[in-house]
Structure formats: structure tokens, C-alpha cells
Amino acid sequence: MANEAGPRLEELLRQGVPVAAWCFDCGHHAVLAVAYLCARMDGRTAVAAVARRLSCSACGSRAIETRPHYTGLGVVAGHRWHGD
Numbered sequence: 001m002a003n004e005a006g007p008r009l010e011e012l013l014r015q016g017v018p019v020a021a022w023c024f025d026c027g028h029h030a031v032l033a034v035a036y037l038c039a040r041m042d043g044r045t046a047v048a049a050v051a052r053r054l055s056c057s058a059c060g061s062r063a064i065e066t067r068p069h070y071t072g073l074g075v076v077a078g079h080r081w082h083g084d
């Protein structure tokens with residue numbers, strides 16, 4: 001069983017960093033409070049693996065990606081996302 005790379009939910013919880021999730025199919029995106037996620041799954045879950053537990057609230061797709069939302073501290077504003 002492969003270990004997911006990247007930070008885990010419990011690390012973001014300590015840092016107060018939310019999780020950004022978005023849908024590849026319709027472009028819907030959301031920022032999820034990490035405390036909300038930790039209440040529903042193991043805090044040792046890798047952030048990247050959270051996507052497999054989600055489906056899009058707009059179109060129902062399971063083509064979701066999740067990653068730490070480091071740039072969103074304090075403010076969730078705007079609808080521009082920059083890929084990398």
C-alpha cells in the first residue's frame with residue numbers, strides 16, 4: 001500500500017491551514033475547514049488522499065483534487081485559481 005506524499009490533515013490542523021478542493025469536470029471549488037475533515041476521517045490521512053473521499057457538490061463527479069490552501073489564510077475571496 002503506497003503512502004501518499006505530502007502533508008497530512010493533522011499537520012494542517014496544527015498550522016490552521018484549510019484544504020482546497022476542486023472538481024476537474026465542472027471547475028467547482030471549495031475551501032474546506034481542516035477541522036471538519038478531521039472529524040470525518042483519520043488525521044493521518046494525506047491531504048491528497050482526501051479527494052478520494054469526496055465528490056463534487058455541484059456535479060457529483062469524483063474527479064476531485066485536494067491540496068493545502070496555504071494562500072488562503074484568513075480570507076477566502078475571489079475565484080481565480082492558478083495551476084502549477
Ligand SMILES: [Zn+2]
Pocket residue numbers: 023024025026027028056057058059060061
Ligand atoms: Zn463538479
